Amino acid sequence: MGRIQYAAVARGAVVMAEHGDAAFPNAGAVARQILDRLSVVSGGGGGDCNVSYTQDLHVFHVKRTDGVTALCMADDAAGRRIPFAFLEDIHGRFVKTYGRAALTALAYAMNDEFSRVLGQQMDYYSNDPNADRISRMRGEMDQVRSVMIDNIDKVLERGDRLELLVDKTATMQGNTMRFKRQARRFRNSIWWRNVKLTAALVFILLVIIYIVLVYMCNGFTWPSCI
Secondary structure, eight states, X not given: OOOEEEEEEEETTEXXXXXXXXXXXXHHHHHHHHHHHHHHHTTTTOSOEEEEEEETTEEEEEEEETTEEEEEEEEGGGTTHHHHHHHHHHHHHHXXXXXXXXXXXXXXXXXXXXXXXXXXXXXXXXXXXXXXXXXXXHHHHHHXXXXXXXXXXXXXXXXXXXXXXXXXXXXXXXXXXXHHHHHHHHHHHHHHHHHHHHHHHHHHHHHHHHHHHHHHTTSTTOTTTO
């Protein structure tokens, strides 16, 4: 994994904050030359751009957006993806922290505070594999694939083949249908039994009433009551 040895944030040719590895003391001077060249080419440094410049064994990467330029120097092994991810990160942090003040700030006005941020993010993007989003996504995909393979192996070890799972599902569905039919027949039998019991009770009640009337009316034809 390549390393980022120098970083700066500027407005045009005015460097507002920088941080560099002591092993590369000339990085700042080369960075200012690049900023001067970009300012001349763009007529003041207003246009947005993403460019890279080779200097010996190192590459200077530049990202300029909305008048604020983020620049870094990295070795060739870092490629372009990680340095530009770093530049996008520090550009966003700088604009979020200082806002419109960056458009009028003097040289190195934010260096005391933001230099530490540059150093921290340089270390992160140089050493942490998670800094590379594509590598991180690949790692996450490998983890998901590993988990899926482990789960498949466990299923195969238990002998639960897909065919057996389908058969078990069909059996469960058949059992469910039989249970529903049995439950329906049971409800119907209970309902008919209740109907028969109610009819029997009504018949018995009518017989009792008839016997009482026969006794009170002196005969089966109720002569005293009609």
